[in-house]
Amino acid sequence: xxxxxxxxxxxxxxxxxxxxxxxxxxxxxxxxxxxxxxxxxxxxxxxxxxxxxxxxxxxxxxxxxxxxxxxxxxxxxxxxxxxxxxxxxxxxxxxxxxxxxxxxxxxxxxxxxxxxxxxxxxxxxxxxxxxxxxxxxxxxxxxxxxxxxxxxxxxxxxxxxxxxxxxxxxxxxxxxxxxxxxxxxxxxxxxxxxxxxxxxxxxxxxxxxxxxxxxxxxxxxxxxxxxxxxxxxxxxxxxxxxxxxxxxxxxxxxxxxxxxxxxxxxxxxxxxxxxxxxxxxxxxxxxxxxxxxxxxxxxxxxxxxxxxxxxxxxxxxxxxxxxx
Numbered sequence: 001x002x003x004x005x006x007x008x009x010x011x012x013x014x015x016x017x018x019x020x021x022x023x024x025x026x027x028x029x030x031x032x033x034x035x036x037x038x039x040x041x042x043x044x045x046x047x048x049x050x051x052x053x054x055x056x057x058x059x060x061x062x063x064x065x066x067x068x069x070x071x072x073x074x075x076x077x078x079x080x081x082x083x084x085x086x087x088x089x090x091x092x093x094x095x096x097x098x099x100x101x102x103x104x105x106x107x108x109x110x111x112x113x114x115x116x117x118x119x120x121x122x123x124x125x126x127x128x129x130x131x132x133x134x135x136x137x138x139x140x141x142x143x144x145x146x147x148x149x150x151x152x153x154x155x156x157x158x159x160x161x162x163x164x165x166x167x168x169x170x171x172x173x174x175x176x177x178x179x180x181x182x183x184x185x186x187x188x189x190x191x192x193x194x195x196x197x198x199x200x201x202x203x204x205x206x207x208x209x210x211x212x213x214x215x216x217x218x219x220x221x222x223x224x225x226x227x228x229x230x231x232x233x234x235x236x237x238x239x240x241x242x243x244x245x246x247x248x249x250x251x252x253x254x255x256x257x258x259x260x261x262x263x264x265x266x267x268x269x270x271x272x273x274x275x276x277x278x279x280x281x282x283x284x285x286x287x288x289x290x291x292x293x294x295x296x297x298x299x300x301x302x303x304x305x306x307x308x309x310x311x312x313x314x315x316x317x318x319x320x321x322x323x324x
Contacts, residue, residue, distance in 0.1 A: 019161035023222055024154055028081035030218060031057065031150065037088040045220055051093055052140035053147040058089045059138060060151025064181070066173060074114045082154055083111045090115055135184045145184075150217040152181065159210070159222065162229035166207040168214075172200045189213050257291050260315050263322035264288060272321060280321075283314040 029042040034049040035057065041047075049057075067076030077083045083100070090096045090113075099114045139145055152170060153159075160167040172178045175193070178200035182191040185202070189209050194201045204213050207230050214222040264284045267273040273281070286298050293301075295308045295315075302311070 020158040023159050023219060024079060025081060026221055027150060027154060027217070027219055028079065028085060031147075031154075032081065032085050032088075035085060035089055036092065037085055043221075045218065049143065049147065050141060053143050054089050054093050056139055056144035057147040057151040058086060058093075059135075060148040060153075061086055061155040062151075063135075064152040064156040064170065064172065064177070066156060066171070074112050077111050077113060078108065079154070080109070080111065083113065087113060135180065146217055149185065149213075153217060159214075162207075162222075162226045166205065166210040166226060168204040168210055170202040171196070172202065175200050178202050185213075189216075253294070256315075257287070260287055260318060261291060263319045266322040267318065270322075276318075276321070280314055280318060283311060284318055287315065 026042075029038075030046050032038040033041050033046045035054040036048065061077075061082065062075060065075055065077075075086070077086065087098050087100060090098045094115075096115050101112045101114075103110045103112060135148060136145075139148060153168070156170045156172060158169050158171070170178075170181060172181065178193050182193055182202050185191045185204070189204050189212060190206075191202050191204050194203065204210055207226055211223050211226045214220070214226070264273070264287065267276070267284070273284070276284070282302065283298070286293075286301055290298065290301070295311045299306050299308050299311045
């Protein structure tokens with residue numbers, strides 16, 4: 001597993017970021033290069049995107065933000081890397097001059113980004129927000145959907161650590177938005193909707209669907225994590241099944257050995273042992289002498305040669321005679 005990110009809290013302590021936070025940091029680093037904010041690609045998968053994709057990303061962040069004041073057109077962002085990307089897109093693609101203010105609450109930084117109503121594309125944003133719930137009309141190329149969903153994930157999404165579960169969630173304020181997002185994500189990822197107190201949750205569950213969605217939005221490192229953990233889980237499950245099977249076989253062997261020895265003792269105590277055939281006597285004596293030997297091993301010790309099933313038949317006969 002890749003290293004967990006370390007971040008500094010408001011009190012100066014270094015703490016480990018959650019898996020979801022580390023995924024978002026990786027996605028932000030990639031997006032920063034792809035929209036043109038950074039000059040160096042963070043990985044081999046990153047490529048510069050088209051202007052329409054940068055706008056689609058910004059719409060995804062904005063439309064699914066839980067802290068968007070429509071009257072003042074103020075967007076609250078806690079992730080500083082995401083803030084830099086959004087302000088860059090506003091300046092270079094919308095030709096806007098956003099105002100950024102930093103606030104702090106309970107030791108946690110928060111940034112408020114305000115953009116005026118003369119923002120290029122604002123009319124489109126209003127249509128997206130209030131009139132249409134089919135986000136496809138705002139996307140100009142095939143890659144726009146990827147960037148739109150990436151922005152939505154960075155704004156309202158979380159992902160579980162593959163060590164424990166395979167699940168992506170989008171926490172939204174109303175059912176209308178949740179249904180629209182679920183429809184837009186598409187049946188290939190089988191999104192579902194549930195209620196959590198006053199919120200609506202759109203979620204994708206299962207390792208294959210989670211893996212496919214992460215690959216689609218450009219989080220290939222998460223896909224590798226999921227594959228790695230899936231292989232580990234399958235290996236451990238196979239090992240456990242093998243151990244359980246071996247334990248069950250051992251238990252059956254021990255139980256059978258105890259049962260036959262008790263039967264032989266009963267035959268001796270009752271005097272029936274002397275009346276047994278030579279073959280049954282020999283088999284009984286071998287079992288008494290080698291209580292832990294397998295049926296195959298007992299068969300090789302028998303004069304004249306006999307199969308494993310033949311030994312098993314004789315042992316069953318001894319048990320039947322002891323019960324008469």
